[in-house]
Amino acid sequence: MSNAPILLTPGPLTTSLRTRQAMLVDWGSWDRDFNQLTASLCEQLLAIIDGAASHHCVPLQGSGTFAVEAAIGTLVPRDGKVLVLINGAYGQRLAKICKVLGRAYSTFETAEDQPTTAADVDRLLAADPAVTHVALIHCETSTGILNPLPEIAQVIKRHGKRLIIDAMSSFGALPIDARQVPFEALIAASGKCLEGVPGMGFVFAEKTALAAAEGNAHSLAMDLQDQHAYMAKTGQWRFTPPTHVVAALHEALLQYNEEGGLPARHQRYADNCKTLLDGMAKLGLRSFLPAEIQAPIIVTFHAPKDPRYQFKDFYERVKAKGFILYPGKLTQVETFRVGCIGVVGAAGMQAAVNAVADVLREMEVLDI
């Protein structure tokens, strides 16, 4: 097990043995001990955004996308309209969710290396008064680009509109303070920067908005208002919780706080990202994004031009040396991605760079 490769992916990622060992216990989902675990989890999560006064934390079974769909389905009224800001695959997915759910929406798309700006949002909201909600990806995992959340949030508030943030890949590593950044919902998941295992998401939902959302949802299982009301009343999840995943996330959060919370997590990932970027640059591998819009979460690299480079072969060889990389997700340019998150430090990232260097040599890839 200690020989398992390090996952340099946007999640699932490498967790600590202590976190995985928390899954060696079976919990009764109706039992008081488990209810306390859930309550402690939500409390710790709310503390990360200083949101206890303004927001409820509503955990949800399933992957992060389930929680995103649940947030849109629960909080956007059936006669609402969503402005979806897009610069990658996860923004596209937000639009697809609106479409499938039958919520009116419009999209604003920038290039995959172009953050949406507050000025864009200001202009778009002025032009379309029908919009009730704006949906934004904080860090777009398809490239690693960071969108200027605080500035966009202020513009949305000024227009009297509501913001739904998909913070899947940034939450826990990049600061977001609910007392300063106004939002109706922020969504993240267990298996990302908190370094838990995948299997649940959670939504921070504004208390007043959640209370007013009864009957909005398109789904029973994804009704966050109902999920929260039941949990508030009973301390239990409405439907069977992924008990082991919950226990692992709880244990991961204890370690998160022991490490020093968000500033420490952010610093470690920033160091990882710098080690990666510097090391890859020395090999001639160019990062797709300029440094100023690069979040320290996942980095997209241009694939080498050399015809001897094939991603599949490259991937398998790097894996054999102990590191799992991630394919690119851009349609126009051939790329691959390397995550900076999970239980790994700068020494691990340097070892990954060395493995990449060795593999490129083995493959005789010269034209980078």
Next chain:
Amino acid sequence: MSNAPILLTPGPLTTSLRTRQAMLVDWGSWDRDFNQLTASLCEQLLAIIDGAASHHCVPLQGSGTFAVEAAIGTLVPRDGKVLVLINGAYGQRLAKICKVLGRAYSTFETAEDQPTTAADVDRLLAADPAVTHVALIHCETSTGILNPLPEIAQVIKRHGKRLIIDAMSSFGALPIDARQVPFEALIAASGKCLEGVPGMGFVFAEKTALAAAEGNAHSLAMDLQDQHAYMAKTGQWRFTPPTHVVAALHEALLQYNEEGGLPARHQRYADNCKTLLDGMAKLGLRSFLPAEIQAPIIVTFHAPKDPRYQFKDFYERVKAKGFILYPGKLTQVETFRVGCIGVVGAAGMQAAVNAVADVLREMEVLDI
């Protein structure tokens, strides 16, 4: 950890250490090794119902209810109509799902100790030609009652209608053969009689029906047609899978087959149930259901009449002796429930009965 109480609940239940240890590895969700794990899982699940020729196995993130909702949302066309057969809380939930999803439906409800009969279904289908689908709970966990699935399935087929079976608490322990029992969908989950951990469900969907279901779904995350199509093309889950839960279920299935598959699992649970019923009868505790409609999954007992009996106190005392029981779910009668499933044998069940006997003595509960 070895001191954790035995879960005598309808799931999450007690799993083997080997199953939990399978969660000590982190898997890359994009990696070939994980794709093979998923493929092997689906293959083993299909083998349990002899369904490889007729059905696809579509795994889904979330609890069993997520998979039930996904099956109804994906397979019942928007202009379809569902006849929901109800004799307990999970049948009620099926109706609620239809309501929230906006699918037309009618209900047929029998008392909680009355199975639905094939004659009932025959009469109901003759009376309402608008019905396209019938939804049935195989073993209703709110009491433990078994509905006569094979007979009902034949009647539905004769009427040219389609059957959706919620087999959450029976799958893997009670025989269902897809070559003999015609159904469009059968739904179960990881954390029940297969003795995996909770966090994913799966739907066996008729191949032709699934192929025809494109565009039906009310949800992106719960669209089983899309989930299957993507998995068939790439070998991967559409959205982040609960990798550790998948690995645990895979390991649990290996043990299921080593134990002797369904006949052995059924026999062990039947022995557990008999030990429980006999032992509790000796204490004067009466089972709610007559033996002939009692599935060997979970047993509902009448609560003692003695005013010194309080479920909460009883529960905590039995827990302190190493066994977690389950509350009753009936509205008219005070009951409690004891599960027969999970990694436990007749000796464990006898120990649970002894614990109950000791606790009733301690509580001075005399009027059973």
